[in-house]
Amino acid sequence: MRAPADSGAAAATPSRRPDIGAALETLRSPYRPDGTGARDTFLSDLTVGELILLEEVGYAPVEIVSGAGSASWYPQFTTAGTEARMWGEAIATAIAAARSGIYSEVSQRAAHGVVAMRLELERERANLLTCTMLGTAVRATGETGQKPKHREGPFTTSLSARDFHLLTRAGYQAAGIVIGASVVGFNARSAAQSLGLARENMELEAQTNALYSAREQAMAMMEREALSLKADGVVAVELSERPVNTMLTHAVELVAIGTAVRRGPAGHKPLDPTLQLSLDDPTPEVFSSG
């Protein structure tokens, strides 16, 4: 806001509205790095809009950080159950290694958390699993007056900058990304015997229960992680299922990923959205190819 008209102050308070003249004046004097080195330049892959959304809730970008982990298991199984268990453990190992890699990069840069994290789980050949995580490390600037508490260590979230802004503005705190995984295997021979050979259209109870169980186990593992972060809930859960065939086993790999959140002491702070109606149409093509 401009200084009040009747103020006797000799120097006017700087205008709080954007002033291109003042911005260009800054460029007239040469930039002198303060000698702390290239490490302290912040790097951001965020768009300007995303930067604004972060700053409005009191965070600034620091650096891109990443972590990777990989694990394999040996296909010396005798039953579907053994392979399924080893596979599930490999997933957990790969994810844990990637997470600890990204945490150490975050601590090195004295940041408080990671936003817009991309998580990829890739299977190469038949038995090697690689997990990679990549995101923008951010630090709390404390400019909105609320200094967030980070007792629990750095948070990581796959929420976009926009989702992170909305959640924080509504009074929630991102606690971290939480993951659960499980694998259910059906021995190929017995599956072929029992499936597709019944005489009526009917439910196949054994398979239903097995898949059900595996799904619930993946969710339970994810929820336990959230409870350990003292979270109040998990949002944006993605449950992905990937059927996999190996030599003896027809298996389904289930992975549940979400973001654990904590409610603030004031509960949900209303956003009071307004309804809008867009008058946009898609851009007309001036030259369209035949």
Next chain:
Amino acid sequence: MEEPDPDTISGAFHARPRVRGAPTSNLSVAEAAAVRRVGLSPVGFVMGSAVMQLTSAFAGGGYGGGIGLAGGMGLGGVGFGGWLSSARSSGLYAESYPCVHGFGFGVSADHYGFNAENTALAGGLFEGYRLALARLSDEARELDAHGAIGIELSFEHMVGTSSTATFLATGTAVAHRGSAPLQAPFLTNASGQNFERLIGLGYVAAGMAMGLGVVYVQPNCLARGDLTVVGPNAQIPSAVGAARSRARQWLARSGHAMGEGVVHTEWTDSHFGRFGESWNQLALAVGTAVRRWSTELEPFAPRAVVSLRP
């Protein structure tokens, strides 16, 4: 003043007919509105280009037959292992990927692989972009502009060659009427709308920050997709990772020279120069280096809305 010679680069620019009061630009209506709202006027479409002859330290692909390495060491004189360790000790990325079947280095070019940072090519590419940007900046200065926005960079191989490339930079020059021009116009890859937001955030664009990483990849049998072996392929992800990480390092260094941070970074991963089964893995990062001009601005306070879908 003498007649500009249209056969030179600056002459071609001067010889371009100029219409007073109707600057060309490639801004959309909304972008032009954003530029005017922030207090600038578009003054013209500007561009810069360069054609470069690029050398690869590993030209010709494969090894054994006359590879020149950066620094001029021939492979024949130094064992491959020796070359690897000396490359690494000078800070370059280099990694060998032996043949999974057990064939040694000299036996078969189809089996033994390596990744090696290709600083000669990286240098050539960087120079091409730098020249294109410098010429764009000159054009902006000729128009008495304070800066150029919406800069896009591209390069293309010239048809029929594998080592000649054209580098092109385009953008729109903008000026602040009534204030003296800057020593060097600011350059940014941000659009008009994003530039307006940057100013509102308290930052001003200083210049383009750029980082490049090039890794020459000669794939081993596994990376070529040989189906007779089982095992993880680490060669290609490692090359991509190393190229990106070198690009990030140079991006930070180039940003640090101009401002407090780099925003609006655009990343490209591509292949350059295929030689048989080998190629150069290229990672390019281009962003805007920014400086703070104010820390006292009104917050944006974006409004939450629910759109009624049709």
Next chain:
Amino acid sequence: MTNIPEQQLPADALRRLRETEEPGGGRLFTSDLTVNEFLLVEEAGFTPLGLVMGSSIYQIGLQTRRWSQSSELEKLTQAMYTARELAMARMEEEADVLSADGIVGVRLDVNYYEWGRSTAEFIAVGTAVKAKDGASWRNAEGKPFTSDLSGQDFWTLLQAGFAPLGLVLGTCVYHVAHRSFMSTMATTGRATELPNFTQALYDARERAMARMEEEAARLQANGIVGVQLVEKSHMWGSHTIEFLAIGTGVRSIRDDHVVPPPVPVITMDR
């Protein structure tokens, strides 16, 4: 349709739902709602309790068809209904364990896995919610409401003075007759309507929609919103099609249905 007997939830499901109870009496909520949807559900006066799901692996291959006759394949219709009802019933039971008022964002998916020639897995997933005002939002059958509305549509519906009652669906698996060689030859080269086919497809769609409306009537709904008509051949070949009509039955909760006029906007971002 037939009454599904009380379902026994697998032990793992019960365990997971109980584990989310916290010592202080709170509960860890989970949800596959996006952040936007989650915040709008809270703005609408509800709080999420947990992700609930139900599934059923069902064999759905067997019914003989008359090659030259267009008709409904009642056994397959029944199978598609039952499979989905089983999945939804289990999902609703999970919601009951959490003492929910309703389930939003329900997704009904059909997954095919390689190991079953004529088998598919039917899954119902949604987020169980509870009203913050403590009023009862359960429907006429005393069960938590279900709805496939997104968080945004749920909020908008409540703004407009309506509340969801339940997901309503109607299905019909129809076999469309193959044409005889002679009649195909007779019409080659001419643009002409094929009245038998037209009638067959009309018939199938009408049956599916009528069954959906019957379900809505049983719930004493004032209307159905968000109706989608989905036509799929699943694994039966192109002459056998399932027509599925699905929507959310709603009831009026206020006399006026006036909302503040939306703000017209144009994007300046292009």
